[in-house]
Amino acid sequence: MGNLFEKLKNFFSTQKLEVCMVGLENVGKTTMLNQLSMGDPSFTVPTVGLNVRTVKKGGVTMKIWDIGGQVQYRPEWGNYAQGCDALIFLVDTSNQATLGTSKKELHNLLDNKSLRNIPILIIGNKIDVNPHLNEKQLIEGLNLDYITSNGWAVAMCSALTGNNITQVVDWLITKSKKQ
Ligand SMILES: Nc1nc2c(ncn2[C@@H]2O[C@H](COP(=O)(O)OP(=O)(O)OP(=O)(O)O)[C@@H](O)[C@H]2O)c(=O)[nH]1
Numbered sequence: 245m246g247n248l249f250e251k252l253k254n255f256f257s258t259q260k261l262e263v264c265m266v267g268l269e270n271v272g273k274t275t276m277l278n279q280l281s282m283g284d285p286s287f288t289v290p291t292v293g294l295n296v297r298t299v300k301k302g303g304v305t306m307k308i309w310d311i312g313g314q315v316q317y318r319p320e321w322g323n324y325a326q327g328c329d330a331l332i333f334l335v336d337t338s339n340q341a342t343l344g345t346s347k348k349e350l351h352n353l354l355d356n357k358s359l360r361n362i363p364i365l366i367i368g369n370k371i372d373v374n375p376h377l378n379e380k381q382l383i384e385g386l387n388l389d390y391i392t393s394n395g396w397a398v399a400m401c402s403a404l405t406g407n408n409i410t411q412v413v414d415w416l417i418t419k420s421k422k423q
């Protein structure tokens with residue numbers, strides 16, 4: 245009965261969420277978008293500009309912007325992030341060499357005053373690859389404890405295998421707004 249009520253509630257619900265997903269090139273943003281929208285990682289090529297897709301999860305209609313991570317696209321991240329309800333910042337946990345650049349770009353992004361208070365989910369991706377950074381190493385390596393302008397959370401995932409994708413979906417659902 246509870247399940248039926250939940251299904252009806254989801255069917256009639258009109259909650260919406262606009263999400264901006266950024267991170268360095270090759271970290272797995274488009275693969276994550278494919279998992280969220282199709283339940284499959286699919287083959288990806290480096291994103292030219294951006295992808296945008298609408299995904300319905302748990303009664304929430306999510307519009308997800310996946311912005312290219314190559315150097316030439318990074319100055320645009322803030323423009324797309326403005327006005328979004330939630331941000332996702334992906335990091336490749338199997339590539340420790342890029343952690344410093346991720347940290348710099350994340351803090352640059354959040355220096356933007358218009359992004360103040362937008363909740364941000366840091367995704368430690370590629371945990372299927374060994375070795376990979378653990379959550380504590382990610383938090384320290386990205387200096388997350390210094391972020392006071394935005395509420396943040398961390399999810400350790402594999403966009404390729406789908407491992408822990410439900411954590412991402414659950415976090416997004418909690419950020420949705422009734423329209
Ligand atoms: N092993 C592993 N590989 C992954 C994972 N997620 C993505 N990849 C691979 O990483 C490569 C880059 O993935 P993309 O999703 O295209 O990366 P992106 O962040 O969208 O890159 P840009 O569009 O250039 O910004 C592809 O070969 C993916 O198959 C993961 O969780 N584990």
Ligand SMILES: [Mg+2]
Nearest residue numbers: 273274290291
């Ligand atoms: Mg991409």
